[in-house]
Amino acid sequence: MIAKTRERTLKLALDTLSIEADALLTMRDRLAGSNADALVLAVELLHSCKGRIVVSGIGKSGHIARKIAATFASTGSPAFFVHPAEASHGDLGMVTRDDVFVALSNSGETEELLTIVPIVKRTGAKLIALTGAPDSSLAKLADAHLDTSVEKEACTLNLAPTASTTATLAMGDALAVALLDVRGFQAEDFQRSHPGGRLGRKLLMYVSEVMRSYGDTPKISQEAPLSEALLEMTAKRMGMVVTLDEHQKVAGIFTDGDLRRLLEKSSNLTDFSLKAATTSKPHTIPAELLAEEAIEMMEKHRINHLVVTDSQGALLGALNLHDLFAAKVI
Template identity: 60%
Template sequence: MPSFDTTTNQALRLACETLQIEADEILNLKRRLAGNDAAAFTEAIALVLTCAGRVVVSGIGKSGHIARKIAATFASTGTPAFFVHPAEAAHGDLGMVTAQDIFIAISYSGEAGELVAILPILKRLGVKLIAMTGNPNSTLAKLADLHLSVHVDKEACPLNLAPTASTTVTLALGDALAVAVLDARGFKEEDFARSHPGGALGRRLLTHVKDVMRTGSAIPQVKPDTKLSSALLEITQKGMAMTAVVDSQNTIVGVFTDGDLRRLMDKPLNFSELVIADIMRKNPHTIGPEQLAVEAVEIMEVHRINQLLVADSDGKLVGALHIHDLTRAKVI
């Protein structure tokens, strides 16, 4: 096993140098996109936006790994896309590609045999071909309808052999294209959440207050003339550490919480005679049932409360939320 001298800074120096090389190459890519490569990149955006089929991304080796990620990014941001392995494509998987699709072929040399071998079939199908290579004079670049340069001056590998900076630049260009298309489509957070329903973001953006609020008999509520003792019984039975106060039309007029009760204990009051109307907090914070549950979290955090009443557009009580309801729904 090779020896490793932890007393030197050689390893750390190489690590920092790697990051610097890759960062420099991405900045070079940025300058090209703002200059000579702007037209090609803009045309690529237009091709993807007007695609009636799907975006098919392909590559082999390290380029294949990058191609998979680019396809996944497109798919999760509103552009139907999938990865196809070029070797498998030559043995039947090309049947997944239609004339309405766009084919993005990735090869730094532009001469990957597996990709070049399937180009005649793609051309015969009439598929639009976008090549991402580091060589504009390569076979792949010349046969493509559009060439996007991922050229780098040097790899981060000390031997200048292992794909490092070139794969980083290719991935960055793929991300840039996907994000540009995302913006042009008007793709929103809600759209992203629909393709990620199992994740935390999906729960935050797809869960509405009406999905998690307590309703019907589970809502603690009393009338303004209710005695404090009866209100406390309602609070205890419903287990929300509060009760809404509503009038005869079910319109919310106030709220009374455990915290309010504790604050009353320091005052010289005749508790047996108190009615809720005299001690409730008027104009309580409310939220609508159609609002996102994450908005309820924000209200609770800003106002440092654990409960929230849910009101319809007329101010009538339709539900109640406790912070624990949002926790159980994994909104927070």
């Protein structure tokens, strides 16, 4: 790629991000002012909805509508997407008086939506419109209208939906986040709707399901020689060994990092005792906590291993980053 083309490519990419960022900031300011009451009303309508949230749009707005419907559904508000053209050929029967219909149209004059919206209104369903034209037909029909207008598209021709679709998507996210807070949606609710994939595993899996068992955890008396600790560490292949006191409670941890630091001081390991080389009071975690909390603890303290103990400090097992990777939690 020649230098001139490279510079233009980079400039266009940066300009696109700037235009879309400016559009979002403008919409935020508008939402804090003239559009504030409309947002509050929209959230109230969604919260009081006894049926489902039906999101609709065509073309690029249709793609955004699908994502908004998915976000509502995943955050505790039953929702689905309906194509406006299909709705006029039978799918409108899915909309009931207990539903809230969310219509997306940048122009506010989308023919397919304007064909079905009066029928939706006659069923008794409430209408929320997201448009870039406050004086449009769709905006005037809405119970709550949210202005997603942008000064210009990021497209160099000012034609392709870019900044406008970004603004509409962000407004949908704003509605969903405000609504989940009103509903009192919690992490455990999120878990129930996301049981699959890495996110589901991270939210649903407990330390007890990821950790090495007591038998598989490298462990040794704190009074044992360093050579025995190295043999135990090697045999259990965990990169560390837990030291136990006379009551079989966790006393410390000796890691491969500690070993490297010893070797930097002297190649003769007989010069050191295990107890002196051990890190006392290692970071521990209960088995009943979520694996996600183990990840947070490791990141916070910049460690690769956690010792799992009971409430009395007795060893139950251990886990490291490799275990979390193997379980596909991270």
